[in-house]
Amino acid sequence: MSGTRAPQRADGLSELLLSRIRDVPDHPEPGVMFKDITPLLADPVAFAALTDALAARCAELGATKVVGLEARGFILGAPAAVRAGVGFVPVRKAGKLPGATLGQAYDLEYGSAEIEIHAEDLRPEDRVLVVDDVLATGGTAEASVHLLRRSGAAVAGVSVLMELGFLAGRTRVEAALEGAPLDALVTV
Ligand SMILES: O=P(O)(O)OC[C@H]1O[C@H](OP(=O)(O)OP(=O)(O)O)[C@H](O)[C@@H]1O
Numbered sequence: 001m002s003g004t005r006a007p008q009r010a011d012g013l014s015e016l017l018l019s020r021i022r023d024v025p026d027h028p029e030p031g032v033m034f035k036d037i038t039p040l041l042a043d044p045v046a047f048a049a050l051t052d053a054l055a056a057r058c059a060e061l062g063a064t065k066v067v068g069l070e071a072r073g074f075i076l077g078a079p080a081a082v083r084a085g086v087g088f089v090p091v092r093k094a095g096k097l098p099g100a101t102l103g104q105a106y107d108l109e110y111g112s113a114e115i116e117i118h119a120e121d122l123r124p125e126d127r128v129l130v131v132d133d134v135l136a137t138g139g140t141a142e143a144s145v146h147l148l149r150r151s152g153a154a155v156a157g158v159s160v161l162m163e164l165g166f167l168a169g170r171t172r173v174e175a176a177l178e179g180a181p182l183d184a185l186v187t188v
């Protein structure tokens, strides 16, 4: 696909995943190169390989829950949680969750938003792996880390399928993570 750098892993996983991500120029607005993961989801081999990698990371970090970020983080995070044998907790856009919520406002590459979680689904002893598809400006992941800390859970790390390195989101997420790892299976 266009506009990408060489894969980072020696096992061929990054190359496989990258080959299934489609660049869509000017979506959802002019100037944005949208990274479309639907071809990857439609490929059972690539989707299973991604799920296995995320589940393995969950085990390596001793995570007791996967938190997925709406909406594409749900698609990636939920099967990884099942594969790892841990629970899944959704971070949703504001106004969707029916129970008592904790909320956090944040900025996107395009626009702004607020996220919420049912904090009652996390225990103080939980170690959470945050999963999402794309790290762009880092605003969503950063807000999630702050939200999770406020919920009382420990953040074991953040794992994303794809990091858009030219947007420098890593810096702000690593600052929020205070030493916990930020992993990207593919960086472009
Ligand atoms: O690093 P950032 O600049 O915060 O951007 C990354 C976030 O943006 C996208 O979500 P989006 O809110 O577009 O929603 P969707 O997954 O519901 O399509 C993507 O799935 C990440 O969650």
Ligand SMILES: Nc1ncnc2[nH]cnc12
Pocket: 032, 033, 034, 035, 036, 109, 134, 136, 137, 164
């Ligand atoms: N360029 C992009 N492609 C896909 N998802 C995104 N989320 C934020 N920026 C994005």
